[in-house]
Amino acid sequence: MTSRTNGGEDGAPGEEDRPPQEQAEFSALLEDSAEDLYEHAHCGYLSTLLDGQIAKINTTLLDWLGYRRDDVVGRKYFSDLLTVGGRLYYETHFAPTLRMHGEISGVALELEAADGTRLPVLVTSTVRTGSEGQPFLIRTTLFDARDRRAYETELLRARQEADKERDRLRALNTTLQRTLLPPALANVPGLDVSAHYHIASADEVGGDFYDLFPLAAGTWGLFLGDVCGKGAAAAAITSLARYTLRAAAVYDPDPAAVLGNLNTVLNHEYNGTDPRFCTVIFGVLTPDGDQGGFRITLASGGHPPALLMRADGTADFLPTPGGQLIGVLPDARITTTTLRLDPGDTLLLHTDGLTEAHVHATTGRGDRYGDDAFLDFGRSLAPTTATATIDAVRDLLDTFGTGVDADTAVLAINVPRAPGDEQQ
Structure with missing residues (x-):
């Protein structure tokens, strides 16, 4: 059998294997006196009388501050070691809390060294009592x-830079979003028009778009659509879709042909590993007859159906039916209605950010708003005007709060009643 030696791990010599002089030094290190541990601790120790006069201080704290022991013990108070702001906090908060509770822990203060430099510290103080509970002195650690303060300073700087960058990004997104919407809708004689764009998040550019613009004399085009996704990629598709729709309508204003052209462009440009598509509804408006009405032909490419609110109060x-997404297939099926x-009468076009919103419940996100609720909303408005409709939609979106996950665009057109025909 082999006997166990006093050697340490990995063959290191044990105490008995050391030369006598090293053995004595090693033993002395193991048997550090309590006083030595106090004097050279990794933190500062301080004992004060109840009025704050310093009665004892360790070498570590003296070295931090650059004082001799005789300069401090019996001559200075703890508050004398603090900066001006620290003294004010000590007198108004620290000392009263210590007197009331007998201890206070983890308070951030700043000491002022002999050379005027500042030393950030975390302070914990405890009132020491006698056998009968009478307070004797205060011990402070x-x-x-400094390392923590440097870390916090760097963290604050990084956060401020992140806030600035987020503000710059939001400003850029707002500017970009504004360029994707028409500066003003065309003025159509005999028609009341209103629109609204609800931004779900200022941090991302949405892909909703709309427009109303003149074509040939006495004819106007309108569209409203929604590009899949968000961000710069969606913004690029939105811009392409807007300008393609306007250009295609000038070439051939037939709504099905306009959407067919847009489908060809998107399918050609984005048919690789990252296909992009959108839903769009496009219409052509023309005055119809002497009674002040308008004839409108709408083509839908996978877009939610428009809501018609009649003058008789129905909606x-x-x-x-059957309209396919624009940009997915080479030959998308386009449906029209006239x-x-x-x-x-009022016609309301919308993107699905409205019907996909969540109605907040007492707990959780609540249910999806849905098409049925939206139809009931329209029936409660009819008969109405374009301006009143958009105002009501804005109020509705506000009630959803953060339940609106996606941007929402709405466009309403209304044929005003003749003077004297308005309902009271």
Whole structure:
């Protein structure tokens, strides 16, 4: 059998294997006196009388401050070691709390060294009492917080830079979003028009868009759409879609042909590993007859149906079944519908950010708003005007709060009643 030696791990010599002189030094290190541990601790120690006069201080704290022991003990008070601001905090908060509770822990203060430099510290103080509970003195421990202060300063600087960058990004997104919307909708004689764009997040550019613009004499084009995704990529598609729709409408204003052109462009440009698509509804408006009405033909490419609110107080979705997403297939199926807007009628186009919003419940996000609730909303408004409709939609979106996950665009057109025909 082999006997166990006094050697340390990995063959290191044990105490008995050391030469006598090293053995004595090693033993002395192991048997540091309590006083030595106090004097050369990694933190500062301080004992004061109840009035704050310093009665004892360790070497570590003296070295931090650059004082001799005789300069401090019996001559200075703890508050004398603090900066002006620290003294004020000590007198108004630190000392009263210590007297009331008998201890206070982890308070950030600044000491002022003999050369005037500042030393951030974390301070913990405890009132020491006698056997009968009478307070005798105050013992204080101070931890050097210079590394922590440097870390906090750097963290604050990084956060300020991040805030500035976020503000710059938001300003850029706002500017970019503004360029994707028309500066003003065309003025169509005999038509009341209103629109609104609700931004779900200022940190990302959405992909909703709309426009109303003149074509040939007595004819106007309008569209409203929603590009998949958010951010710069969605903004690029939005810009391409807007200008393609306007250019295609000038070449051939037939709504199905306009969306067919847009489908060809998107499918050609984005048919690789990152396909992009959108939903769009496009229409052509022309005055119809002497009664002040308008004829409108709408083509839908996978877009939610428009909501028609009639002058007689009824409301329903316009049927545009079967329209396919624009940009996905080389030959998307486009559906159209034609109707007449009479005086008092209002047509509302919207993106699905409205119907996909969540109605807040007492707990959780709540249910999706949905098409049925939106239809009931329209029926409660009819008959209405374009301006009143958009105001009501804005109020509705506000009630959802953070439940609106996606940007929302709405465009309303209304044929005003003739003077004297308005309902009271």
